[in-house]
Structures are given as structure tokens and as C-alpha cells.
Amino acid sequence: MTILEIAQKSAAIAEDKKAGNVVILDIHGLSVIADYFVVCHGNSGTQVQAITSELKKQMAEAGIDIKGVEGYDEARWVLMDLGDVIVHIFHKDEREYYNIERIWGDASVIQFQ
Template structure:
């Protein structure tokens, strides 16, 4: 599975779990951090944790290595590091505040 397919799988899992406003940014020409950011939000801390838990379960079943998950307990901004794909699962309020799409405004949005 290539990196874009992993990002697409992540977006699909999040969509199935009812994440809001899912955006996949192609940042490979802008940064060495990762190739793709997948960004979404939930409307409550419970939903943010449910999104992260479902994503973790799906990735483990697909044998996709998770480097790190941070922010799960606070459930305000959960970061799931898959190496070349970094997933940002925000609480709605934090997503509006940090506005990663604006910060990475030069990135192209992937389908």
C-alpha cells in the first residue's frame, strides 16, 4: 500500500465514524515532516476519542505501523503519527483556533 492509499484509508475510516470536515493535504513539497496531513474534527471529546480509537483499531487490523498517538486522554487535539501520514483529530473549538488549513495554505487538497 502506498502512502496516498494510507491517507485515503485514514480519511475513509474517519468518514465512516462521522468525523466532520475531513481534509487531506499534500505537504510533501512543503515539508519534511510528512507527505500528507489528514485533518478532521469531532463535536465533543467523546467523539474525538471514538474517532481516534476506531482509527487505531483499523490501522492495527491493516498492519499499518503507528509511530505515536498523543493527546488521546485530553481529547482536544489527537495526533496520530504514521510516519509519512500525520492525522490531526481536533475538537471543533481547537480546529477553529489552530486552523492548520490556513497555516498550510500552500498545500494542495487531495481528493
């Protein structure tokens, strides 16, 4: 599976769990930390954790190595490290506050599905 396919799969899984406003940002050449960000949000802490749990489950089933997960217990901003793909799962309030899409405004938005 290519890096882009991992990003697209992550976005599709999040969308299947009813995550809000799922976006893939192509950050090639803008950062050395990853090639893609997948950004989404849940409307509650429970939904943020459900999205995270489903991503962990399906990525493991697909043989994709999860390097780390931060923020799960607080469920305000979960960061899942899939290597060259970083998944940001925000609580809706935090997403509006941090506005990560504005911070990475030079990134291209990738269509998926």
C-alpha cells in the same frame, strides 16, 4: 499500501465515524515531517476519542505501523503519527482556533473516496 492510500484510508475511517470536514493535505515539498496530513474534527471529546480509537484499530488490522498517538486523554487535538501520514483529530473548537488548513495554505487538497 502506498502512502497516499494510507492517507485516503485514514480519511475514510474518520468520515465513517462521522468526523467533521475531513481533508487530506498534500504537504510534499512543504515539510520534511510527512507527505500528507489528514485533518478532521469531532464535536465532543468522546467523538474525538472514538475517531482515534477506530483509526488505531483499523490501521493495526491493516498492518500499518502507528508510530505514536498524542493528546488522546485530553481529546482536544489528537495527533496520530503513521510515518509519512499525520492524522490531526481536533475537537471542533480547537480546529477553528488553530485553523491548520490556513497555516498549510500552500498544500494541495487531495480528494478521497
